[in-house]
Amino acid sequence: MNNLATPGMLTAVWISLIVYMGVILYFVVRGARRTTNMADYATGTFQFSPAAIGLSLAAGMTSAATFIINPGFIAYYGISAFLSMAVFLPIGAIISLIIFSKRFRKIGSAVNAKTIAQWVGIRYNSASFRLYMAFLSVLHLTFIVLIAVGLTQVLSRALNVDALPALSGIVLFTFGYMMFGGANSLVYTNMIQALLKVVVAVVLLFSGYQLFTNADAGFFQQLQQIDPKLTAAFNTDSPLYRDFLKLSFVS
Template sequence: MLSIIPGYVIWIIIVLAIFYFALVTWIGKRGISHSKTMAGFATAKGSVSPIIVGASFAATYSSVNLFIGVPGLAYQYGTSVLWYTLGCFGVSWIALLLIAKKFWKFSQGQGGVLTLPEWLGKRYKSKVLQVLVALLILFNVYYIVGQNVGLATIFETIVGIPYVWGIVIAVVITIAYIGIGGAFAQLVSDGIQGLLMAVTSILVFVSIFWVVGGFSELSTQLAAIDPNLVSAINTTEGSPYDSRLAIAAVQFMLFAFILMPHLLNKILSLETEADLRPFTLSSGVILFLISTLMVLGGLAARAQFPNLANPDQAIPVYLFEAFHPVIAAFLIFGIISAILSSTDSLYLGVTSSIGNDVYRNVAPHVSRSPISAETLDRRAVKVSKYSLVFVGLATLYVSFNRPESLSLLIQFSYSAIICGVMAPILLGYVWKRAHRYGAIASLITGTSLYVLFTTADIISNIYLAMLASTLISFLVMIILSFVANVQTESAKRTAYHS
């Protein structure tokens, strides 16, 4: 626990945490009526204002990565990390604008789609692809672990709660209100959290002027510590921003990040096409504030506290340097909101896919008697809610071993998913002849190569590993789609002539 924190501040944070848990539990109970069906549990379509859904999108996008992990990287590697944060808004929001409308309209044309795996399954008319994508989403377990670790680090650093108990609190709070209220609880609570995160980011930005003396003075102090900290490209060993190619790969990854299942599911929560405009505007404004301002706290922390043992503590330490302890306590709660806002979406995305994409496709084939559509839907909801407990226990177990870098763990998890789904989604958008065999092969190739490249240290930079794996997956899909289409056309001609 930080020695600079007065004892009464700890009690303020504890009271806020109790109040927050009571609030989200109440929101969860409000969502009970919306989560009785699979559609209601997974999307709560039309039940939440598109402005709130947009705020929820931005909050979910940001997570502990932008509030703890990336500022921690900025503490280590300096201004080169700004390439990441600027791309979060500049590249990712543009990607959202390009993708949202068509993704939503295809879903409507299919009678309503509940998850990304189902979207891909219907686009390629392949139940196998749908199930495989649902299984791929299990990589999000590591993403959730990153969120749990971030929240436990906050509790440990600020409140003095042991790391293990912080992990337990993180898991129990989240699965409780998601299990009760489903997507409705997740969207409303995340919308509130997004607003808290935006306010926190603005205050961190303006605090630079009275803590450090402005950005010119900040650059001077960082350069005095290490000239690499003010370089656009940091060539220090271990830096993920050590070349132009690595930076280009970061932007590529940030464009692709919009394709993450727990983000695209937000679009499926919109009821009408008119909802797309306020949704994208709300998400853009809040995402800009969150993604571009918070990282500055990590830079300022390096200038003020150059010898922190754990870079991920940069933001908590800085907040208590920059603000009165009472204000800092409320801002710390903004960070806790950032963590919970992604964790709940990830839990919902994983468990919705288990119920909707795995159980609903597998159960009719293994059942001894026919299952009615209504019964199947009701059971799928139960499977999703029960699996929430098992996924929570799995993430609890994995979270007990603290990772070396919070940001890198999170980025590994979502990069593994992106490598698998990017080619099927984007080629499915622009190429009518994209084939299911190519999509399946691309999914397996992209993710397998990424895991191989990173775990075997063939490509040590995680961004370059993702870029290489994804480009190969595109090539595999294009080649196999051409082959499959040629064979299909040949078979049709043979059947016609015979």
Template structure:
């Protein structure tokens, strides 16, 4: 307990200091919303990485790796290829330039101004405001589960306390406070995750011995998972099996592709002053992703060796089916108390960095996108920062209510849900906004609505992971999914994204283009 108190006090003191630093350096609306567009590339890289990778990756997907094995390491590959290289090079540079040219301060505002549509900005802000709290709650559940296991504090108490701590410095520090604290938290995450990765492989006898020992546990895989296509912790699921479709389309592609449409990440590109700073951010961000998700997924799978050696059970059996408790229990059981305390601080850092960005995005969606631009029709108001803070308070209560009613083993599922929804809704309009001058307001509007509705309906009625929990399909049709294999295992984004893309192109070719003056302004630096 002494270690935990010491580490926590030092961590919170540093976090409060960086939040205060952001508050002192925030004097304008641009400072509060975009950190004055003068962010250092290393700060941006750490802030982007720690916002992207949170407790949902360490706790949720780490626990999922314990269940499905090394197949999830392909997500790390997509995290780096799509979430870093494509996101920065293909989208980031043009986003920075167009955002500055259009004086856009949020992702919905970028789309709204590019397509001359307050509806697009307002609707995009509303999607964020309604659905991002699900993802935010998932991240808080991850850290709260560890606190529950390590300290014996009731889950609801841990959830509420951590939620309030995170909200404080976001409300006052704006995006500068978020970025400063996220960079500091990112350093902690890398150091401790590298430590847990090295120590886990060392205890397993090295990579070769560890992977061999994991392969030897294949015979212990439960029959129901074998029936779904599970072939072992070091193998991919059987091709075409229900588990293969689920792991590939939801856990890997759903999150790996959906990252491009994440509003809290897109806005990071608009904080840099030049392409040079953005280029310098790429290697730092890629290494961050590798040292966090790569290690978390590997350690998650390897926990089966340790739990079987200690208890004669696989990881998921040791936690009675709640995979969100696997990583917390592994660290609490097999590591000294000082390391467990350091890991708890790491999870605090991961949760705070991601949640702070999401709270900030939620607040700006309410103030800038819905209140100022959509409802007041673009009339600038001096109270924007105040309304943003009100929006953050609203998001806190939404996150609290959602987090307390979500079922167990939901962290990875809720993350995939939000990434998939954003990907299908925003990616086509975002891509064509940056690259196709012929893209029209009607094309973007129709694409966004189709992507959103197809994705949502697929989740409610077809994709069994969500439809079973929501229960609407069973209420209406008496079954958890209206479709059979493999459709009930295919992620909504895999279906909705192509539909959204085709709709955008067809409708744009049939409707009037955006004004020439708007296009000249939007593309003047590109």
């Protein structure tokens, strides 16, 4: 394995990682104290501020893919992927929350559901529909694998360690604190992650500021020199962003 991290960077990463783990564990313990039964573990105690819930939701909707995987799609397919992920996806998410969230919570509180599959089964009085939703939930394992691989690649290079120890540490730490704290801890830890993501997003945006202020070669001109399709609204070479339907609804 190529050691990419310098000694100074290695020290900074280890310190940041230890501080992060310490903060997360503090909030996990705090959340676990509110967990007294399985209902609290599954859905939380509903005693959080709107800001905490909003930040937690934002962290859950963006995930690590926003910073590790999605930028790769945008770098590969250009403006078309940016429009899909940074314009149409947020619009669709906000509209969905406005339309469905209030009704979803009202019915969920009435039926006292602990999982999405249980909510669907009770709401539509269908055991087969509940089983189908449970099966779809299991398929989230594929996304977990995707995120774990992405985080492993980043962390292993930042710490100059092999992939297996990095992956083991990520899995044990994440699943460990979730098993201990449940939904209450999830809200706290997601809130911390959301704040960190805001900081990272600002840093990333300002790190590329000079690309938009270069008077000799503008940002879009530079993209066109690489590939004219990178500046097109629809990238015909892409399996995901070839036309408006795929770019806005399918993706």
